[in-house]
Amino acid sequence: MPGVTSDVLEANDRFYAAFNNHDFEAMDALWATSVEVACVHPGWMRLAGREEVMASWAAILRNPDQSRLVPGDARVVFTGASAVVHCREFVAGTPLVATNIFVREEDGAWRLIHHHSSPVMSASS
């Protein structure tokens, strides 16, 4: 069953919606349980394992002053059972770039196994 780009982009959009709605339950439901997950928030070290990653999201989403994250220009690359999305992000006018890796789990849903977001500090490309 080949991956459908729109399904992955929809999962990617749900990730940003969960973020912007401060919706921890939706965020938690979006992260895979079948694979060890990892996450790199902008400027942070890598977080590995579901417990550590979800604790970071809980802290971020409970911050009422957290700015919205506006995604754009997403591209999807399929690699068998996984899909890599890379996109731009803007937070309070600051450009970021993100790598989001999804796997399709047993119930057919695409879920995140990896999020890596980092600030853009040069004008390159």
Next chain:
Amino acid sequence: MPGVTSDVLEANDRFYAAFNNHDFEAMDALWATSVEVACVHPGWMRLAGREEVMASWAAILRNPDQSRLVPGDARVVFTGASAVVHCREFVAGTPLVATNIFVREEDGAWRLIHHHSSPVMSASS
């Protein structure tokens, strides 16, 4: 044919060896041709497509003052035909964190389809 962690870590090591040896040919051979590749250098915007990505490596590797990149603490997660490696990097004492995504191509070699490296700016984890 399940992936073998040591094969992927070896490919990951070859990536850093190619970087530290300023060996463009080895770097070029390490990047996939079967899938659209992408790359995020620290502080850069995303580069997409083999031409753009390899042009960036050519420029970086021809810089005689480029500091060595020392990888460490690599973890591998398999997602079917692809493997995600996340690791630390140190360049001239500065900590970075990297996401490297490999696919196994037809000849059995693991090749990069995605590299995302970013600076660590906080003490988090």
